[in-house]
Amino acid sequence: MPSLGRLHLITDTRPGREPLAVLRAALPVARAELVVQVRMEDDATDREAYELARRMVALCRPYEATCLVNDRLHVALAVDAAGGHVGADDLPVAAARQVLGSTAVLGVTARDPGTAVAAVAGGASYLGVGPCHATATKAGLPDPIGPHGVRAVAEAVDVPLIAIGGVTAARVPALRAAGAYGVAVVGALSQAADPARVTAELIEALTC
Template structure:
């Protein structure tokens, strides 16, 4: 399935944060809501969808496959303890974006076989967003996993995640990741951080062999 995956994913908990980030140039938003009622979650998702539509950005819902389908979001991202990618694909159909969290080569193989659109691979370093995932990968971990994928002959766009700052972008892209997912760095100063991330991304050409053809 050919689908353009942004190289900069912004993970947020609110439509207000999404608005500030999109105004600064974000084109891909993942809404991550925890410990809220179903009604609250849906209201936040609808408000964030309206923001994304205003700025022509994609909205990905974290974890909640049913809600993503119900509101017509662009896709869903499922964690290691959520509904499996294969079930999400059956529920949402072939045209919806489905991302899957991975921390090991086994995770990556499974997501590829199940029809994921992209893989969120991490954490790069410790972060509260991915506090339950281990081990911390670092550059060496990304290098080893991407090399293994290439040797096994499969590729999906890989999005690095986990405490990533602007200074980390160049080295990560040179290891062959397609892009990065960021939460805290953009939330604290979207007006400065979003252009800085894009500038860092655009100065490096990722391995074309590891991008979705």
């Protein structure tokens, strides 16, 4: 399995966002510590997902950054991504592992110890845990679990945990202390005036 970076950038493909520009700014700073999760809006076509993911895989390769595709595992396979990430409404974890193969990176969303243990048993490489803090990036999310929720999951499993939801550089130390291996961000970079600077701040917080 490819090494897992500590900073996960989830693409923001809402109108007015520029995910490719954000990635170009972040890659020279984070390099191999960056994992890109290509996540599309629900109404996006598979062709649109394929075209974006294909370009992102090509951008990541020179920096040895990892590129994953969320939800649409057939697109992940089509663009030769390093793997994928699935949530509660996607394929079951064991089925996703079967689709991607034994060597691919498979991320799974979890927010409690029971779900986390089941995901790891099904073949998860890492867990996306949250939302840790309130966020307006995605509608319909459950209540934030906070660092204490991350700690509860960390004590139950032995795979890397990626904390997500309202993550900022200032919040990274508490999440790391709770057991998070890394963090995932959407708005922190997609809405930043200077994505490269914010990337540097997040990397410094993750690696100090």
